[in-house]
Amino acid sequence: MRCTIVLEFDNGDGGETKRVELMRFHSPIEEPTRGDVGLSLAEGKSLLNCVQQAFVVEQIDRFCATRRACLRCGVQRRLHDNHCSELKTTLGKVFYCRERWKACSCGADPSRYISPLKNWLTEASTGELRWLHAQLGATMPYRQAKVVIDLLLPSSGRDNHVTIRNHTVAIGKSINNAEPVYRWCETTKPDVELGIDVGYVRRAHCNRKGSGKQNRAEVGNGSASITVIVAALSEAGKQPRVWASAMPRTKRLNQEMIRFLESSGCGDPNEVVVLTDGARDLAGVAKDLPYDTEWILDWAHIGRLLRRVDQAIAPLAYGRLTENGSAFELWDLFVRFRHYVWVGDTEAWQKFAARLAHLLDLREQRDQVMSVEVRRGLYALFNVVDYLKSNIESLIDYRTWQHVGRRIATGFVESSINRIVGRRMSKGQHMRWSRAGAHSVVQLRVALLNQEFDELARRQFPWIGERRVTWPWRRTSRGF
Structure with missing residues (x-):
């Protein structure tokens, strides 16, 4: 049996249709192998890569064709040069022709040469691939994430675990600088507790020139680990909203915690009840908050x-x-x-x-x-x-506090530390971290834990996760 895959491109107006033959599949029917039904994973990956290649080439050609004519005089710009470029996507690496045109003689163009793809394809990889690398890199070790991607998706080129790490750190920084998902709440929030605790990850040895003496000094002072501060805000019986930071305890850290409380709806003059295990070094984290804080010892x-x-x-x-x-x-x-x-x-x-x-x-x-x-x-x-x-x-009346439905222990914070820090960065993971890398991974894991990762992704790339399809997607909804 033979199956020919053909793509048809049209403008949706019933006009001219362009047909592109992609590939052919051959399946033996006379003596089939037991259980050999449908396409294999390797064949499916090849099909996806071929569809992506043809789709990208056609999309770029049509994009350039609509912009080649001068807007003032309508004359087609002449080709100056072109070269082959590669683009890494979630469905494999594709190649396309990147052109440069000479400016129109009427003087409408601001520069001597025009590159139509300059402001459209600005990166060597798509945003969806970078977000996928970041999500997997925050969930599992970088090398393991690379193995999973290679197992399920077409190869995107010469990517390795270092590429996944770089994308994870970059996306973590963008999430840290993004506006909070939740808006300021005008109504009065119910009584909630703010739990604060710390986790620790092992610090990486710095190999930069001139940093050996500083690194030895940090180890000698007992700072061979990076402290990750985790704060969880919740009322009893509900899923807490989490904030974490691996950066030093500076004024900026307090500002980020204030922004977290404001985006969660805790505004002045609401009282913030802080649950702690009695560690006085954590008092400096919340003492500068512009709220009436009440410290409660963890039962x-x-x-x-x-x-x-x-x-x-x-x-x-x-x-x-x-x-x-x-x-x-x-x-x-x-x-x-x-x-x-x-x-x-x-x-x-x-x-x-x-x-x-x-x-x-x-x-x-x-x-x-x-x-x-x-x-x-x-x-x-x-x-x-x-x-x-x-x-x-x-110390408080814990019996009365518990009867009214308030929290009396920091177990919800400690479980958040285990989810954010322990499972990925310390427990059973023989790895060391830089402060910037640890902070970026922490931001990603917090976004995943708060179920805010998808919304933050769509803010930067609105088309991520969209299905721009009609048939046969609608036909597959029928029951069998």
Whole structure:
């Protein structure tokens, strides 16, 4: 069986039609191979590349033909020279003729020579290919992205993982400088929480001349990693909107966070509630925000510290230590201490923490064999008490806060860090990053996580993702 693929070009007005024979397929019918039905992937890639080649050549020829005549006198401009150029597309590399014309003798042209494709085809690759490279480069390692593209699409030339990396960095920079997708909201937004946390990626060794001393100094100062600040804004039960940056903590970083909050609808005088794990180095990120910020200590970190106290007290819980105490006096006192921390009663939990430390001392005096376990319990208790006292201004009534539907932990931020940083840039990935490369990949992954990547792509290239087809696209909607 033979199948001939023919393209027909017309103007849609029933006029003259141009036919171009592309290729022929041969399929054995007499003795077919088991399961050999339809076109193979290699044949489909060849067909797509041939269609793209013929379509690009015809499109460029018609584009140039409509612009060759002078707008003032109507005379056809004479050809000065031409050369063969290549264009890399998502459907393979194509070749076309790039012409230059001599200016019209009437003086209407501003220059001596006219290049009709100068402002139309400005890059060696199409915007759709660059955005595809950026999307795959942000999702998987560059070499793996190159393998996937070569497996499913026709070859676009001499592209390699470096090309994908360069396109990813360039698109990441354009997304970082683009206007936010969401507009300023005039209505009052519901109460939301702003969670801030950090992730780390390994810094690449700088090979530029004269930078070895600076690189060694950064490593010696403990800055062998790049800090990625991630902020997530959300109300309880809804998908958070994420912002991230791998740039240094400068005034520009605060300006970008303000723009993120404004585009999310948090405007003055709305109060911004900041959830944090108590790391004071993050306070500088939000202290310059033009909002009334309220810092809340993350309950998840408090819960983990209390869990360690619980595990240390468990072997010591049985036994009456005072005259009026129960058989599980130590455990009962710890439960009350944990309850008052949960409801935010500062005076009560401090009093019960002191009584709990006194009971542990009594337990050690009565049973010297358990002295190691008692000291372990005291260490865990003092650890959580010091943590609470150092962040006492950020403690709230977590029970009431949770009952009204507000967030009390930064788990939504930590999961965002895992999605943005961990899966692509640090966990299980033996790679190092420059600050610019890490920042660009972070911007792309944030856009993908916020489901804003497609809209940002259409802002720069409005035709990306459009289907400019009629038949047989409409006929395929019929059921079988």
